Amino acid sequence: MKPALLKELQYITGKEYLFTDIEDRMTYSYDAAVLDPKIPCAVVMPGTDEELGKIVLLCNENNIPITVRGSGTNLSGGTIPEEKGIVLLTRRLNNIIEINEQDMYAVVQPGVVTAALAKAVEKIGLFYPPDPGSQAVSTLGGNVAENAGGLRGLKYGVTKDYIMGINFFDATGEYIKSGSKTVKCATGYNIAGLMAGSEGTLGIISEITLKLIPCPTCRTSMVAAYNSIEKASETVAAIIAGRIVPATLEILDNFTIRAVEDYSRAGLPVDAAALLLIEVDGHPAVVEEEGARVVTLCETMGASNIKVAANDQERDRIWSARRSALSALAKLKPTLVLEDATVPRSRIPDMVKALQQIAKDFQISIGTFGHAGDGNLHPTILTDKRDKKEWHRVELAIEQIFDKALEMGGTLSGEHGIGIAKVPFLKKETGFSSIEFSKRLRRALDPNGILNPGKITGV
Amino acid sequence: MTNMDELAIFVKELEEQLVICIRCGLCQSVCPLFEQTGKEADVARGKLALLNGLMTRLFSDPDGVNKRLNKCLLCGSCAANCPSGVNVLEIFFKARTILTGYKGLSPVKKIIFKQALSNPKTFNTLMAWAGKFQKLLVKSNKTIQGTSCARFVSPLLFSRHFIPLANKPFHKSLTALKPGSTVSGIRVALFTGCLIDKILPNIAHASVKVLQHCNVNLIIPETQGCCGIPALASGDRKTFNTLLAHHAKLLQKQKFDYLVTACATCTSTIKKLWPSLYQGNENSLKKYLDNLSKKTMDINQFLVDVMHIGPYKTHEDDNSSETVTYHDPCHLKKSLGICVQPRQVITASGKYLKEMEDADKCCGMGGSFNLSHYDISTKIGKLKQKSIVETNCSTVASGCPACIMQISDMLSKTGSSIQVKHPIELYADSLL
Structure with a gap:
């Protein structure tokens, strides 16, 4: 990058918030995806909307690519920058601007950490349900850009279901307002909706209005153990067919159960082939009735043991065991590939079977756990990237997982996004013309191609 | 190449x-x-x-x-x-x-580590000399925390309110100790640690008082020095190894069931880093360090787990006892998982324990980090100070002399009347 441009960037943010040393730049060359790093030519950390707008304008005038980064927890490479581009950090744009109790919404800057908002609204009896696994560090800007999900997707939906409005800078530095603070809004295009899952390719978010809902007053959690994973996955399909919508309906296979138990000593049955972790919430009467129906269903479907949490401590133990699944698996091997191919929920039993077959065919270790209730399993491949032969088999297995998911009418990504990792596979799902449509949309809105190039649609 | x-x-x-x-x-x-x-x-x-x-x-x-x-x-x-x-x-x-x-080490660190720290005797002499002259350079803040600040602008001290070197380091009072009776039959060696010896000797005196009260057979090996963590943190493995060898030799001469320290950092260094970072090939020494690690205990843990002092009680409705809050040193809770025992020692001293927000959040001291990044260290310390003040306590306790120094600096600057103590001092005071 030309020294004159760096000087201009420094003029905008101040010296303290422009990083040009190679050592600093290299720490923004990766995210949580297993992909090759790319070192950007500068990193900026603006403190105001005004600075944000000026940076976009400057970059557009000089054809400098911008990759926005919150906490860099992306699992598809969406925050890996271009070598000719800059990384724009949202860290200092981290104010909760407003929490409106009466109209039940929150207005936040993109750098607010997901868990921080959840905690702030919970204090006044409100609820922001999307809870991606990285919520302790992930930012809401990143959640919107990736359309992040979480454990509660089945009943409460994902990030896009809570977006009421988004204000952002377009590629030319114009400030665009979209959406509204009203429950209904039919004013023009649903631009805010388009921003969900746009992975930083359509605009640079400066303000998000998020819907809040009342906190459920009652909830009950249970663990059902099975001696075959088929029975467990058939129970998932049966619960949904029974018109019950649990807040959370998670599955753990035996491989994951043993890893979690080794790690957390939560008292899980290590000999079970699979576990279902289930929570129903809402009005106390409904919770009682639905809870009882779920227990009966699990029994009829062949659960060998069902344990209902007697109190909050027991409930917390169940969910902390689930939350530690990824950590526990991560300890086993140096490289962990977390997939999120998703199928229609009724196809969960088929997908579980397919994953077991794939692990066998390619001789790799796959731990399977995840959001069975919404069809979003997380086959987790444990490997060592330095073992070239095995890594090749892993790549083939991943492609096979995608093919199977698409065969069943599923999708490549439930909640991690396409980023760089899944670009080559997009055509399989959407076809050529959808990609062309997306490319035309991008070209029209971002003529110089500065907004996170290379992501989603490729170059 | x-x-x-x-x-x-x-x-x-x-x-x-x-x-x-x-x-x-x-x-x-x-x-x-x-x-x-x-x-x-x-x-x-x-x-x-x-x-x-x-x-x-x-x-x-x-x-x-x-x-x-x-x-x-x-x-x-x-x-x-x-x-x-x-x-x-x-x-x-x-x-x-x-x-x-x-x-290579920076010239200043080279002098400190190679010529002073690695030889406990030289280090003691040097610090005694420094103690005599510090009055010329610093003045007391006359605060309850007993801190001082620089008399003139000093590039090293900035605006620190630091606890000055003690008039008489703990090791100078060693000869005055009376040998305890050995009713319990337990032999305890006390590892003092530099900060306690030279800056906060009261903690060592309190430790001795309490251990003697427990009727253990107490030994305090002479010529003990630094556990080596400052050298290690600066990448000076040689000085670390020298200190490790010195102490191994010293301790091997003694017979004891437990090596007890009142310094969180020394405990975690001896327990975790001595065995894992020992570089020599002497198998017998490696074995000795592993064994020593098992025998080494934080003093709070020793009192609760071995001596079984008073049960853990909260005096929620008892308004008469003094309110104390506790800060978890990183080297106790995060390194060793010790957080229950110091609290038990506090309540066993008859105090009312009131938890602060984020009690286990780092105080920002970080050893030499405080010297090299005083501005950030202070920002982190202020968060801790706020949590402490919000409890309305009259004393904050912590099981680490470095944390005590940082918290004292933070509280002293705001003119707070909150005292900073080690749990063992509270327990010693509660004994008649």
Whole structure:
């Protein structure tokens, strides 16, 4: 990058918030995806909307690519920058601007950490349900850009279901307002909706209005153990067919159960082939009735043991065991590939079977756990990237997982996004013309191609 | 082969430990330094990536990595919360050793470590000499925390309110100790630690009083010195090894069931770092260090788990007892998992324990981090000070002399009347 441009960037943010040393730049060359790093030519950390707008304008005038980064927890490479581009950090744009109790919404800057908002609204009896696994560090800007999900997707939906409005800078530095603070809004295009899952390719978010809902007053959690994973996955399909919508309906296979138990000593049955972790919430009467129906269903479907949490401590133990699944698996091997191919929920039993077959065919270790209730399993491949032969088999297995998911009418990504990792596979799902449509949309809105190039649609 | 190639080979020794990091970034949620700066190079994931960069010869010189690696509190919050179980601290200590070996120690550190710290006797003489002259340089703040500040603008002291060197270090009073009776039959050796010996000897006196009260057979090995952590943190493995060998030799001469210390950092260094970072080939010494590690105990843990002093009681409706809050030192809770016992010692002293918000959050001291990054250290310390003040306590206790110094600095600057004590001091005071 030309020294004159760096000087201009420094003029905008101040010296303290422009990083040009190679050592600093290299720490923004990766995210949580297993992909090759790319070192950007500068990193900026603006403190105001005004600075944000000026940076976009400057970059557009000089054809400098911008990759926005919150906490860099992306699992598809969406925050890996271009070598000719800059990384724009949202860290200092981290104010909760407003929490409106009466109209039940929150207005936040993109750098607010997901868990921080959840905690702030919970204090006044409100609820922001999307809870991606990285919520302790992930930012809401990143959640919107990736359309992040979480454990509660089945009943409460994902990030896009809570977006009421988004204000952002377009590629030319114009400030665009979209959406509204009203429950209904039919004013023009649903631009805010388009921003969900746009992975930083359509605009640079400066303000998000998020819907809040009342906190459920009652909830009950249970663990059902099975001696075959088929029975467990058939129970998932049966619960949904029974018109019950649990807040959370998670599955753990035996491989994951043993890893979690080794790690957390939560008292899980290590000999079970699979576990279902289930929570129903809402009005106390409904919770009682639905809870009882779920227990009966699990029994009829062949659960060998069902344990209902007697109190909050027991409930917390169940969910902390689930939350530690990824950590526990991560300890086993140096490289962990977390997939999120998703199928229609009724196809969960088929997908579980397919994953077991794939692990066998390619001789790799796959731990399977995840959001069975919404069809979003997380086959987790444990490997060592330095073992070239095995890594090749892993790549083939991943492609096979995608093919199977698409065969069943599923999708490549439930909640991690396409980023760089899944670009080559997009055509399989959407076809050529959808990609062309997306490319035309991008070209029209971002003529110089500065907004996170290379992501989603490729170059 | 260039020097950077050579360095890459050294760093490659860390590869097996480095690959464990899956770059999930969860360390960002617990790092007290990252909370202040928001810079990736300040958090474990970034530092591990930088070491990876050294290994792949990304940089033309190691200075930038060295500088960033040293900007760390070594509090271990990241390691304690790491999903993949990366042994962050051990990696950092080893990396600091490699880089210091390559770069050499700074001239000041060279004099301090090589000529003073590594020889406990010389160090004692030097510090006694410094103690006599400090009155000329510093003045008392006349605060309840007993801190001082510089008489004139000093580049080293800034605006610190620091606890001055004691008039009489603990080891000078050793001869005056009466041998305890041995009713319990338990033999305890006390490891004093530099900060307690030279700056906060009251903690050592309180320890002796309590241990004698417990009727243990107490030995305090003479010519003991520094546990070696300051040298290790600066990458001076040689001085660390010298100190380790000195103490092993000294302690091997003594017979004891437990080695007890009142310093969180010394405890965690002796228990974890002495055995894991010992570099020699002497198998018998390695075995001895492993065994010593098992016998080493924090004094609070010793009192509760071995001596079974008073049960844990909260006096919620008892308004008459003094309110004390407790700060968890990183080297006790995050390194060793000790958090219940110090609280039991406080309540066993008849105090009402009131928890502060984020009691286990780092106070920002971080040993030499406080010297090199006083501004950030103070910002982190102020968060702690706020949590303490909000409890309306009259005393804050902590099981680590370094934390005590940092908290004293923070409280003293605001003119607070809150005292800063070690739990053992409270317990000693409660004994008749």
